[in-house]
Amino acid sequence: MPMTPSPLVQRAVVTAAQMEALEARLFAAGMPVAALMEKVADRIAQWIETHYSLAEFPTVGVLVGPGHNGGDALVVARELHHRGYGVHLAYLSDRLKDLTAAHSIYAQHLGIPRVQTVTDLEACQLIVDGGFGLGLTRPLMGDIAAMIEAVNRWSIPVVSIDLPSGLDTDRGLPLGATLRATHTLCLGLWKRGLLQDAALPWVGELALLPFDIPAADIAAVVGATPALQRLTAATAIAQLPLHRAPTVHKYQVGHLLLVVGSTRYGGAALLAGRGAIASGVGMLTLVVPESLRLTALAQLPEALVVGAAETATGAIATLPPTLDWSQYDAVACGPGMTLDSTVFEAVWTCDRALILDADGLNWLAQESAVKRLRDGQRPAPRDHRAAPTLLTPHPGEFRRLFPDLWQAATDPTAAAEAAARATQSLVLLKGARTVIAPGDGRVWINPDSTPALARGGSGDVLTGLVGGLAAQHLQGEFADSPNAALLAAALGGVWWHAQTGRAIADERSVLGANPSHLAAALLPSLALVQKGEG
Template structure:
């Protein structure tokens, strides 16, 4: 097996404060950590830009203290530096005050005029803990920086982004580069904040990894480290039935969705894949993809009979199925089996008027894959996508994949993965059907629901990223083997 990276822990702002505190209690000096952070910003800055006129914008907290370190360090090596402070120096305290004393130049009041002739901004106004709207002078300065498109490097996170949700608090700086410390925060990865971060650098400032043992970390950036030990690769003694049999529910009007999902399930490892649809659609489903089997439903053969077959290990209901009572019955039947089930599209919308009637039937390994519209039909939202997805998973009892450019995967036990490798080219018809097929195929092999959802999303994004522009859903399927080879 190829070496896979460990899970990438994501820390909330409170968890990052705790990590700092634990590091200090272990014997590290807080001011030395601040100095190391500031010097790290300088190293990143100098790798990207040559000597030029720099304006360092400092806020009143520790983020501003980092800015004072950056300003002092750049001035000491001969760079032309100006510094603007939001607020009054008398309001600085502790390490930020100590850092300000290292700056030997003039501390100017923050103003729009300070931006004149600045070639590069060091943004140290607000850190990841910002939880209020940016207003007044600070907002005017940020908006002017963005309007003038002045190059900018942000300390910790671009000012104006909520570090826990990625939401923009009124306005936020468009950074070219962001330097953060120890671990990423949700706001670095969640939209719309992620669009402001630019090139993200995570630097080590001396906080030991051992502090994570005292922090209840439940959010990770999705990568193979989350699922590789559960991934199924066929052995020499395997046969098609030992690799699982995935059942894809097919509709009578939109058969393409089932075709795409079934091909994805086959590509990712399911030993057998069958499309189950009404017998009237037999000719359509037998017209292509000869490796996919067809099971026709009629008065003699019902969906319950398919579900009861012991060798059928996973079911996908919803894509292209239609909003009919028949599809609702298939959904309920598959859930009753307590086998692995993926519900997408129509299978979710069918329960929009009474979501609890769906949730009460979830007692096995189930994955729900709603896009935003489908999510809103079933669950409450607060604007924090991580919180909302985690709450939805707990409420429904299923693993929930809240799809989008910042897909969130949440398990009922509180685990959360943020998937960020999906390119914009995935905004194409059928890509969601491929994703649901991937997850179903992985479930069919015996993979646990959360790991299957993480793996399916990661493979989906990687396959699309390798292809590039011009991507259509079928191309994702063709790219799956290349991604699997990288895992093996």
């Protein structure tokens, strides 16, 4: 099997055009197209042999497309044939590129049977999809669509080469009929479309099969530090404040202010507080409605809890008059507050690094709409803050904040990047594949999460966690670079939160990650990672 890919190869995410440019560089440098096809197909065949043994999957159906994806499939078919598998070929087109046609002729020479129709593959134990891969631009329709839809109706595992046939390389959207893969073996470098929420129903489990692209060629096309990156464990862990001086004390590892909660949504305040405590922040102050103060004290004994005057509906009406912003390294605001709260303006205009979530974002969306109507313009939400800002919307909140950007964007990745640039803020767009965009052209996508986190309150835990990490960074390594502190907190927090959800789902099923347990499991899951056990 191929060696573990380099950190650059694990991180870099490319478009179809960039991947084609990389391959063109290899071919121009003397790498024969046929040699690369052999190399790639051998690695695919090895992967299949490891994951789908001959004993359990003795017959394999191979879908052959007209281009080089079909050529890869034919070489894979040949290698599996030599290893004892019963291989059957189904062609999606009779018009083949020259190299693909040559492999087809040799497969015929070896006696690998070609079936008349795709439905003849239904007796196979495994399907290899080598139909249409990188750079597909036209919808798959007609007879090809019918063949793909037939395979989708079967209960047979499907391994797609590079991308499932019918999937847009860059956007992850289905182009007409699209094959639903059990596994997708991404070749060379990660394709942008595979890491989009829209691709999840089609790609199954993802695996990267690198083929030794020289680092110099990768850097020439996407840069030594790619603008679009997959968030890896190594990158995320490096952003966590896991190392402390032996003489450090609580006032040197960050003080976070959480402005959260209402009598209607008191649980959100507690969950955000638990997320912050799990972050390891040195000091935590909660501002909650006075009617929640004693409950918060009982549930969060580690925190300093300050009761605030409240509205008739139990929302925070005013911030405590003794509040001194200079005491805090970071402020997180929004979970559970409701739009009846009247303190968002004061929080927004403070001079501290701010993490704004939930009703804080809904307030911001209302303010933006009013300003657009009043000025007849399309400004970014509110005026730009002087201090660093992290906005953490889910898609619904994002659409309310940035309706035009959401509509114009090709995917959530592009939407988050556009919003970050427009607002001069860091944007953390939550989803199955959370996107983190600091507004300077760089974007990270967290590739691994779980639907177990689709629970009310999971985002509140994340807000507290990221806020606590940000406060620590602002006292530590990134004291002179507050924007970098927020970015590090977002990268580390998003990954840590998602990995904890995945660990809970593995242990307790997808139904088991209730937010209270999620907050309690944050530290044990991180400890396992540090020990190399998770």
